Amino acid sequence: MEKQRNTGRAILGIVLILIGIVFVGKTFDIFPHRIMHYIFSWQMILIVLGIIFVTSDHNKTSGWVLLVLGLVFLIPDIIEISYPIRRLFWPALLILIGVLIIVRSFTSNRPGRSTLGSDFIDDLAIFGGGDKVIASENFKGGRITAIFGGSKIDLTRSKLATGQNVIDIFCLFGGTTLIVPENWNTKVDVVSIFGGFSDKRHKKPETLEVGKELVIKGFAVFGGGDIKY
Secondary structure (H helix, E strand, C coil), X not given: CHHHHHHHHHHHHHHHHXXXXXXXXXXXXXXXXXXXXXXXXXXXXXXXXXXXHHHCCCCHHHHHHHHHHHHHHHHHHHCCCCHHHHCCHHHHHHHHHHHHHHHHHHHCCCCCCCCXXXXXXXXXXXXXXXXXXXXXXXXXXXXXXXXXXXEEEECCCCCECCEEEEEEEEXXXXXXXXXXXXXXXEEEEEEEECCEEEECCCCCHHHCCCCEEEEEEEEEECCEEEEEC
C-alpha cells in the first residue's frame, strides 16, 4: 500500500513539474501559440488524467476511457479529418463502451449480479435504469456501472459487514443514487470530471457504527451521484 502511495505521489510530482515547464514556456513565448492552444484544452486535461490513472495502481479502466475520449476529441483539431470519418465518432464510442463493460466484467473480483439477499451488488444501467432494494445481513460492497442511465439502490434493509467495504462505481453520462441507513459510516473517494458524487446526509459522529465503513470509489465523467437516507 505504501509503495502504491509513493508511486502516485511520484507521478503527481512529475505532472506538476511538466505543468510548471509549460507555464514557463507560455510566459516567455517559447512554444508556438497553436501548441499552447492544444496544451491548455479540456481534451488535454482528460488525456493527462487518463495517463495518471493508467500508470497508477488504481482506476486503470477509467484511465483508458479518459485517455481515449481525450484523444478522440483532440485529434480532429490537430489533423484534417473528412466529414465521413467524423461520423464514425458515435459508433466508435459505443464500441468503446462495450469493451469497457466486458473488461469490467472480467476484471472484477466480485461475485455475480446482486439479488435481494446478496452480500454484494453488481448493477449495470445502460440507456435506462431502475430501483433496486438490497437486504443483506452482511453487506460487503460491489460495483455499479451507469452509462447514459442510472439506478437508485436502496440499502436501508441491509447491515454493513465489519471492516472496510468498497463499492466501485463508474458513471459515464449517467448517475446513481445510494440510499443507506443513517448510522452507516461512509467515505466518498470518487474522481469526477464534469460531474460529482456527494454524501447529502447530515451525519452525526456519535451515531455512526464503529469498525464498519462503506467506501465509494471509482470514476464519474459527465455524471455522478449521491448518498441519501
